[in-house]
Amino acid sequence: MKDYKLYLIDLDGTVYRGDETIASGVNFVHRLQQEGKDYLFLTNNTTRTLEMVVEKLAKHGVVTDTKHVYTPSMATATYILNKHPHDKKIGVYIIGEIGLKSEFLNEHCEFQLNEENPEYVVVGMDTDLTYHKVRVATRAIRNGATFIGTNADLNLPLGDELIPGNGSQCEFIAAATGQKPLYIGKPEPIIVDMALKLTGHTSDETLIVGDNYNTDIRAGFNSDVDQLLTLTGVTTKEDIAGKRKPTILVNSLDEYKI
Template identity: 50%
Template sequence: MIDLDGTIYKGSERIPAAKDFVERLQAAKIPFLFLTNNTTRTPEMVCDFLSSKHDIYVTPDQVYTPSLATASYISHQNGGDASKKSVYIVGELGLKKAILNTGIKLNEYDPDYVVVGLDYDLTYHKAELATLAIKRGGMFIGTNADTNLPNERGQVPGAGTVIAFVERAVQKKAFYIGKPERPIMDAALDKMGLNAEDVVMVGDNYNTDIMAGIHAGIDQLLVYTGISTPEQVAQREVQPTHVVNSLSDWDV
């Protein structure tokens, strides 16, 4: 399982070792799944971005997002048919498309679910609608807790920052789907058809990628190309299974 932002790229900025790392996995026929916390793109959009900006070629079934995991969670909660339920969504196309593909209906007043993720056009009004809908009884789901997102401009606000806005307003925590929580990890293992002991979680963020592996009983490979620094990680009680400065240092 491989993180994207900060591990394979930083926005449009390339991480030189990433392309070679993916191609070595492909040449060795080692199965992999890009397990990102970014909900803004669909898997097809992720593949287009990887090929056009980073010269990395994969298929949509090799990409898994909290959007898909959230849709799966809602669907399973309703016996595979969410068509009689409703949702209000704060987020981008990737999140909205995945959730609405379950057949669930949009409802900004008194929905059964309120899903909040990264929204590049976040407004007070959107947060207000989410807050009121949660207060009326909607289940509050947060896509992922990332406070920052590494891109070519630096560490910009992530979904966790948006969700924290609503959490403060409703005075309760969201139910989180994405890394480091179990729902996305269990769903990703199921998608890969593998057991936890057969997988390693590769990522740059101790708080999400590495903790996700720890929570799910999956070995971890931390790469220092994104969020976490050696100084920060040294303070952690539980250390990653493996640590590298660059993915070129890892023998697949």
């Protein structure tokens, strides 16, 4: 078994499933911690702040800190800042919840909310999406604002239900504007590349771990990072029949030897 130096770990479907703890996922993190392995929770969820993610993990038996969490909110802010290294204020219009807004407005003073003529429209999951928000976003994009989606998830699991995800919201706006968004989160390589830079590790010494073939595993394919697919979440063996196989496939993370 390859000796990986960094593990990029998905959350929902891997460590927990909604409010339900996935024991094999929690045990896997505990084993990484005991072995002193470097890890980063790489989630597509932008609705929670880093502190909220850490608090939720604690409820499932995982004790960690904000330095071990990386979200599309963080990656999106960094992506834009890298495009404007010397600008004092960057106008943004944000559709999203506290996790996304907090990252842009509390963590980075370079950003300024602007509904009239923003340079960027950033769209994250928003369970309070309104027609007014879509209208403002549409007008700004038609007037030249860059359209960024934090992730392209069309659906999200909620109990036994699949609910509309951020990708569905972005499709709404894309249809209204004729502009496709630039996506940052998994399966795009942008968020993985930024996570690697943050940790100082290379792609060939990293393993991405998750339950979703279309996001987690494809993120590995797209960024040349090895992949571990656990069948404790949304993807089944039948789902990947005839498709490119992940580096490692397990029924649960208890089967993986660190």
